[in-house]
Amino acid sequence: MQFGYSETCLDHDTGPRHPETADRLRAIRRGLAKRHGVEYVDAPPAEKSTVAAVHDDSYVDEFHDFCSDGGGNWDPDTVAVEASWDAALTAAGLAEWAARAALDGDDGRDTPFSLGRPPGHHAVEDDAMGFCFFNNAAVAAQAVIDDGLAERVAIFDWDVHHGNGTQDIFYDRGDVFYTSIHEDGLYPGTGEVEETGEGDGEGSTLNVPLRAGAGDADYVYSFDEAIAPAVERFDPDLFIVSAGFDAHRHDPISRMRVSTEGYAMLTECVQDLCAATDAAIAFVLEGGYGLDTLSEGVATVHETFDGRIAMDPDEDPDEKNVELVDDVRAAHGLGAK
Numbered sequence: 365m366q367f368g369y370s371e372t373c374l375d376h377d378t379g380p381r382h383p384e385t386a387d388r389l390r391a392i393r394r395g396l397a398k399r400h401g402v403e404y405v406d407a408p409p410a411e412k413s414t415v416a417a418v419h420d421d422s423y424v425d426e427f428h429d430f431c432s433d434g435g436g437n438w439d440p441d442t443v444a445v446e447a448s449w450d451a452a453l454t455a456a457g458l459a460e461w462a463a464r465a466a467l468d469g470d471d472g473r474d475t476p477f478s479l480g481r482p483p484g485h486h487a488v489e490d491d492a493m494g495f496c497f498f499n500n501a502a503v504a505a506q507a508v509i510d511d512g513l514a515e516r517v518a519i520f521d522w523d524v525h526h527g528n529g530t531q532d533i534f535y536d537r538g539d540v541f542y543t544s545i546h547e548d549g550l551y552p553g554t555g556e557v558e559e560t561g562e563g564d565g566e567g568s569t570l571n572v573p574l575r576a577g578a579g580d581a582d583y584v585y586s587f588d589e590a591i592a593p594a595v596e597r598f599d600p601d602l603f604i605v606s607a608g609f610d611a612h613r614h615d616p617i618s619r620m621r622v623s624t625e626g627y628a629m630l631t632e633c634v635q636d637l638c639a640a641t642d643a644a645i646a647f648v649l650e651g652g653y654g655l656d657t658l659s660e661g662v663a664t665v666h667e668t669f670d671g672r673i674a675m676d677p678d679e680d681p682d683e684k685n686v687e688l689v690d691d692v693r694a695a696h697g698l699g700a701k
């Protein structure tokens with residue numbers, strides 16, 4: 365894969381006891397150093413106007429001034445320093461690079477993956493939250509739509525948390541499909557099956573809130589039986605993966621049980637769907653707080669694009685999750701299984 369990376373993202377200093385640290389990127393880089401076929405690409409920071417295409421001008425200015433004044437606690441979880449402004453613009457710029465590269469034809473072993481931080485999927489139009497300031501995946505989707513490079517973009521969020529920000533930004537839009545598998549009841553508490561979009565966006569939000577303890581089989585089943593048919597019907601030009609690795613069984617902040625191999629399975633699911641719909645693929649880093657599991661997860665996605673074949677899940681999906689997927693199918697007019 366091609367990895368978008370910039371040292372500017374290391375300067376977003378969240379302090380000594382925060383889970384979202386620059387060590388995450390360092391761990392990913394160490395893991396990738398042992399792998400074959402890894403390429404790094406630096407990309408310019410996003411323009412302020414590109415970020416303001418999905419965020420309110422007043423919020424963007426407020427965040428700028430907050431950083432200029434030295435930063436501090438935006439909220440109890442979300443902290444910034446002076447350098448966070450440049451890091452946030454750079455993380456958005458790396459995501460934008462990934463979307464453009466994918467639409468420019470970079471696929472297979474050249475598939476782009478942006479390794480930016482701060483992460484993005486909790487950032488809403490007018491506020492930062494959950495360690496996120498600019499919604500990197502949303503900025504990328506909007507940028508390629510505004511430039512006429514894509515008409516329809518799907519964003520699949522496999523981070524263990526629901527990407528409330530991405531959902532909100534595109535909730536009434538018919539040209540961006542947002543879909544998430546997340547742990548039910550975890551921060552920020554959104555992402556119910558019934559949240560399906562509104563107005564022109566009715567049907568273009570699809571949530572699968574799995575029960576705590578869900579593993580590889582539940583994720584693959586949710587993707588194959590709910591997400592894939594809905595995305596196929598939507599028929600995107602670009603498929604962005606909001607790739608967090610905090611659903612891993614050894615991640616310190618969730619109770620999900622996805623294995624490292626599970627990320628290979630999900631990557632294959634994405635590859636198969638995008639082959640069927642002829643969509644370009646771009647990855648954008650979100651969360652993941654166990655340094656070893658984060659680094660192994662990213663490396664496993666890379667290896668899958670490098671030709672490694674994923675194993676099958678070693679168990680069946682949980683009955684309750686099968687019922688949940690039935691509910692999702694019903695909410696999206698996909699018929700009974």
Ligand SMILES: [Zn+2]
Nearest residue numbers: 523525610651
């Ligand atoms: Zn997360």
